[in-house]
Amino acid sequence: MRILCIGDVVGTVGCRFLRQHLPALKRVKGVDFVVCNGENSADGNGMTPVSAQHLFDSGVDAITLGNHAFRRREVFALLDESPFIARPANFPGSSAPGKGLINVDTGRRVISIINLMGNLQTEDGLDNAFYTADKLIEQAQGNIILVDFHAETTSEKRAMGFYLDGRATAVFGTHTHVQTSDAQVLPKGTGYITDLGMTGTIHSVLGVRTDIIINRLKTHLPGRFELASGECKLEAALFEVDDKTGKCISAESLRIE
Numbered sequence: 001m002r003i004l005c006i007g008d009v010v011g012t013v014g015c016r017f018l019r020q021h022l023p024a025l026k027r028v029k030g031v032d033f034v035v036c037n038g039e040n041s042a043d044g045n046g047m048t049p050v051s052a053q054h055l056f057d058s059g060v061d062a063i064t065l066g067n068h069a070f071r072r073r074e075v076f077a078l079l080d081e082s083p084f085i086a087r088p089a090n091f092p093g094s095s096a097p098g099k100g101l102i103n104v105d106t107g108r109r110v111i112s113i114i115n116l117m118g119n120l121q122t123e124d125g126l127d128n129a130f131y132t133a134d135k136l137i138e139q140a141q142g143n144i145i146l147v148d149f150h151a152e153t154t155s156e157k158r159a160m161g162f163y164l165d166g167r168a169t170a171v172f173g174t175h176t177h178v179q180t181s182d183a184q185v186l187p188k189g190t191g192y193i194t195d196l197g198m199t200g201t202i203h204s205v206l207g208v209r210t211d212i213i214i215n216r217l218k219t220h221l222p223g224r225f226e227l228a229s230g231e232c233k234l235e236a237a238l239f240e241v242d243d244k245t246g247k248c249i250s251a252e253s254l255r256i257e
Helices: 011-029 049-057 073-081 129-139 154-163 210-219
Strands: 002-006 033-037 062-064 101-105 110-117 144-150 170-174 191-193 198-201 232-242 247-256
Touching: 002 011, 002 144, 002 170, 011 033, 011 049, 011 198, 011 232, 011 247, 033 144, 049 062, 049 073, 062 110, 110 129, 129 144, 129 154, 144 154, 154 170, 170 232, 191 232, 191 247
Parallel strands: 002 033, 033 062, 110 144, 144 170, 170 191
Antiparallel strands: 002 232, 101 110, 198 232, 232 247
């Protein structure tokens, strides 16, 4: 089985570029299943029911989220209802909408998807990501287990990869929007990449207009984020998986401009 994991889709421009290129990419690479991080798919951060449906209509099978999962209240009902959307499992409190573990029956195999947030340099009060991972790995129904670790630091992401090596099929980082060059299969058979990257405007700061971010960093004054326009990219990783054992056979980073 070939599983494509797509980095954070940023805004309308990223959604449109995904729709233009994902169908052909699936055909060329023989992709069986697509996971996509959609927590920035709505303009101005977060995800709406409209942007989520756009991702699904473009060929995405499951959506993961991150620190902007609860930015839009209009998506709360969808988080509760959809069996194909995972939000960070270690968000504290049982009243938060959505699920941190989803089990997707493809008809061929059940694929379990876990969404976690890092504890370093992110939001305060999150449950420990490593203990949460232990709990959810035991609850997973499929022998193919994918983990989207939405975290800030490369050290925490690398640590999680080795911590779950041999227990998860693939661990892929999101959040920093910058693709790393370390797609690999870890010693015990887990596919890994520190960060998938981003789907959105190339000449930007994480998808946002460069002048806005530069001015904010220089003056420390708040500014309304506006998406950059221009040429786009789609960044992802492709994991080839032995669907009988749940082990990863190969890992390849991809970038389309």
